Amino acid sequence: MQELSIRLPQIPDIAPLEPFDADLLRAMYRQMVLIRQFELKVNELFLQGIMPGTIHLSLGQEASVVGACMALEADDVITLTHRGHGQALAKGLSADSLMAELFGKETGCCRGKGGSLHVGDMSVGALPALAIVGASSPIAAGMAFAFKRQETGQVALNFFGEGTVNKGDWHEALNLASVWKLPVVFLCENNLYGVSTHISEVMAIEYVAERASSYGMPGSTIYGNDPIIVFQTVMAAAQRARSGGGPTLIECLTYRRGGHKRDDPGAYRPREEVEAWFKTDPIPAFRARLLKDERFSPSALDVLEEAVTATIDAAVDFALASDTPALTAALEFVYAD
Amino acid sequence: MQELSIRLPQIPDIAPLEPFDADLLRAMYRQMVLIRQFELKVNELFLQGIMPGTIHLSLGQEASVVGACMALEADDVITLTHRGHGQALAKGLSADSLMAELFGKETGCCRGKGGSLHVGDMSVGALPALAIVGASSPIAAGMAFAFKRQETGQVALNFFGEGTVNKGDWHEALNLASVWKLPVVFLCENNLYGVSTHISEVMAIEYVAERASSYGMPGSTIYGNDPIIVFQTVMAAAQRARSGGGPTLIECLTYRRGGHKRDDPGAYRPREEVEAWFKTDPIPAFRARLLKDERFSPSALDVLEEAVTATIDAAVDFALASDTPALTAALEFVYAD
Amino acid sequence: MLTDRTAPAQSSNRELTIVQALREAVREEMRRDEQVFVLGEDIRIGGSFLFTLGLLDEFGPERVLNTPISEAGFVGLAIGAAVQGMRPIIDFQYGDFIFTAFDQIIQQCAKLRYMSGGQVSIPLVFQLPTGASGRGAQHANSVETIFFGIPGLKIVTPATPYDAKGLFKSAVRDNNPVLFCVHKHLYGSKGRQLAKSSISRGHVPETEYLIPLGKGDIKKRGSEITVVANGQMLHRSLNVAEALESEGLSAEVVDPRCLVPFDTELVIDSVVRTSRIVIVEEGNERGGWGAQLAAEIANRAIGYLDAPVLRVASPNVPIPFSPVLESAVIPGESRIRSAILELMDQ
């Protein structure tokens, strides 16, 4: 493991893209751009006062979520955090149904009953998000338990932030997953802050991945703004999980471009740190890298980006045009039949 | 750290007793015998059907609790477990008020309202026991927090079993104590089993103390049936805590002589293991060691033991002669004025 | 589909304790459905109240799992397994330990279906010994009360072996989280031994049957006053009612059996006939399920009442250890009797 600074990014050597399939790389880039544009649009709608609720944007963390989700099979399952739009899109949730959910519309992925904090879609393997820090880790382990018992070969991937690892539920989940060798990947998006609080204030060790040893499981800290590194690391962990090797803890170092949520200017972060990390913005970096590869041209990427813009615009139109739920919907789905 | 087997005891080299004050050694032995006799008497009363409630005996674990408590100052504070009689006596709780409490009498340390699971006495620095596994760890950290803030120089010692370290509260407590460098000693009585469940079934690592590294705190595994080793280790940790060095995790390997509680024969434990550990019974071992030292004679120890017997008998008489609480007591102490 | 029978069949006289009835239920359900499994602390040796005794032999360690002491962890794990189509049963040593998993239950388990717009269902049974049994305040919670107001959960509090078996089988087949709360004194096991307690024994037919969740049962017919009681309090109330019968007072005793869904209609029908009601529960008086029932009576049946609604419950204190104090706090037969007689005077 390369030595990384916990405050300032240290970008590892860039792996050559040649060994990777062009479709894969294109899909990666598209997903990252999709998330970026989605979040920027959401921000705009919020500023316009059109969008209800509260919003935690994932701008800047696209490489980690896309790298991770692309390393999974379609029927593998992820759990999402409060910062879940990117995770959901990365796993294949449609922008339409996500956008409609944020507007509380009947056509939303949760029929408008979840909202930003609870987005997800079981049909693409995204368990609707749980917004209580730490709560999803045992549940991810439980889905993995079912996969193991039912011998489906599926894997569960649990997303969480570095602020989460001081929570009891997280600890209990890692222990259980390890003791029962469950096919689960614990993926930490370490963006250095939980709301305004820097990781060094809440942990007396430097890296989250150091905690893996407490559970006898492998752990690694990687540069999270390179989707390829994340992809490879998660792929290996998923393979290990699928073949009965048990869980892995992966820590992706990354950074939020904005504050914790929409109304947070993030002023608690040192300017030097912000500037250094902003330079590592995963999207221009990956674009530049793709363009060094002869299989990609600027115009092709422009077309891709424009197509994404159209998708997002269509999603907004779809959401705005959709009906709000009937009032009787409030009484539905409390219990299953 | 000497390599110890997690199933079979490996007794470390016996340290010479010469450097230790005879009064200290005598007091250690007395406390161990006091606990042993107390617990045997409780068992007897229980079998006779005289004693109410449910009882978790600490027979066999006397060296750990006595070594630990004797390393503390009188005004240091301990938290106790469900297996707390020995811990309480070791910290100086009177046998009278402990016995009376077990009988639910008005003269009990908790006026009969606590019972076996909640014994303790603030005046000797024993916070009445909390019977929910893991719950006492953050509370011990909190007492340490107050000591640090009030600059009293006191230390808190948190007793727990090895089964406890998979609980979220424990994890959160160790992390907080470490981040805030609180004067607390986390002392694990590792008797290999939580009820019927062997440690190896619930943890994928061998020793509890390995988890200290997750919190950036020192951890050590020691042989817990030698009160001297425990005493020295806790003394060093308490000193570290008092001088601002923060918390320490200490794991004492020991063994229950009986089952988890009174009605448990403990049949889940392999015979070989039981036999090997029973041979390490801390009380005859320490007695034999004392007798190798010319400052102690068999007759003097016999006198000491008989005095303890008298103390226990007196405690039973005291408890039986004490009044049950007035019924109105049930309504008292819900709120403080 | 099996028949629903609220009265036991008379084809045989087999008597079981509640824990025996529950074990029979869980075995039948595990045989019937491969997705059913049991997890909990020390359940290989039978668990605290012998609920899992013998399960390991029949179903093996893959379906009978000893957990670490990690309630939030294994509750969450069970939720995840349930989301993926399994039907976990969690055996709690004492229901009192569930509070360390409270968030998992009320925030995750109870809400995930709703928040997801019906995308998931969580069939999950919690086997929860409840109530006071001489162990002090931390082991004496009326667990059912504390979860009573949470939408998304069902809560069962059986008092007889017959009800326990039929309700447990329904709970396992239900597609929702169900808290199955049996009073610690009612299992018919004492520590690791079967106890011969008359209140815990009762007829259980050999033929399979289900009892639907949410249907109460009139345990004794009567015309002058309605007594609603569950769990251990049902037995105390029945004893009182039977004694009063011989003194010429006809009390009806209604066992709701489930707190959620609650068979309010059954109670109201009864009150309409008797015009008096006493509600008996073991938990603290403030915020008990009895308060909700009293509120519903005050709203829907106030015109039928000839007397105030009376509740018998523990005072608002933690449960003290000392046996004399514990029995002073927990409603006993004399308090129930006094309450009934007091109401009859009005």
Place this chain on the structure above:
Amino acid sequence: MLTDRTAPAQSSNRELTIVQALREAVREEMRRDEQVFVLGEDIRIGGSFLFTLGLLDEFGPERVLNTPISEAGFVGLAIGAAVQGMRPIIDFQYGDFIFTAFDQIIQQCAKLRYMSGGQVSIPLVFQLPTGASGRGAQHANSVETIFFGIPGLKIVTPATPYDAKGLFKSAVRDNNPVLFCVHKHLYGSKGRQLAKSSISRGHVPETEYLIPLGKGDIKKRGSEITVVANGQMLHRSLNVAEALESEGLSAEVVDPRCLVPFDTELVIDSVVRTSRIVIVEEGNERGGWGAQLAAEIANRAIGYLDAPVLRVASPNVPIPFSPVLESAVIPGESRIRSAILELMDQ
């Protein structure tokens, strides 16, 4: 001792929001008593509702502590500190996160004094934003309801800046754990900004004062019907009552201010005068504090009633996100109005 004044002094016209009043209260108490300190997540930058804004500057990081996200850990830590003579105030970002520390609160904090026979006391204030505010089910719990039945805790639900300040100061000086639950819409802060909401502003005198815990307040006098409401529901009820006044109906509005201890006498006195009662709360109808109040009315004041006891509360569902659904679920003015009119018809 400061005077207890239930009506604001008229010496000045200073108006504050609730969060400003609370900040003033906490500053005064921290100045008065060195043992008072505040801990919670991100409180150095002011916390979620600006309760701690500016505290760091005045009191420094030793008394204003940013915690890790470890609710069970820091609640337990606060308990331990309180046992040793400190007076912690825990600022929760949302009260909804307290459930991950539920065991620490109901099993340890609430019971330790009792179980120990009075050996310890635990002066500890929980600052808890409660209720629904457009964030979906996990951030919309009526926290006060879920703890309502637990002996050993006190629960305060102020609705005005005047009450908030006087009650908060009493809570800090109280020697027991106090859950101080303020509706998220009432603070007068929106995210990290102060919001200009008329309902959250009110007169707060400059001179120091305390309001005792457990004393309700009649917020509007009336003679024909009693409306009991707290928190955000108090404001909605007052609006309705004032509108009805101009239509010739005289409703009395009682604010219990504290749920535990509850000023039942004040409500009963009012009902004796009006002979009708509507109880309004935001939480789910099943098991709410309103059920307990209704039960007490049904027991103690049934003879004075001219109509059934009516409750207005949320239906028994988690809180949906969609704004249209959320406002359909949470009692609004029209539901309160209809309830009052319905009762007046009887």
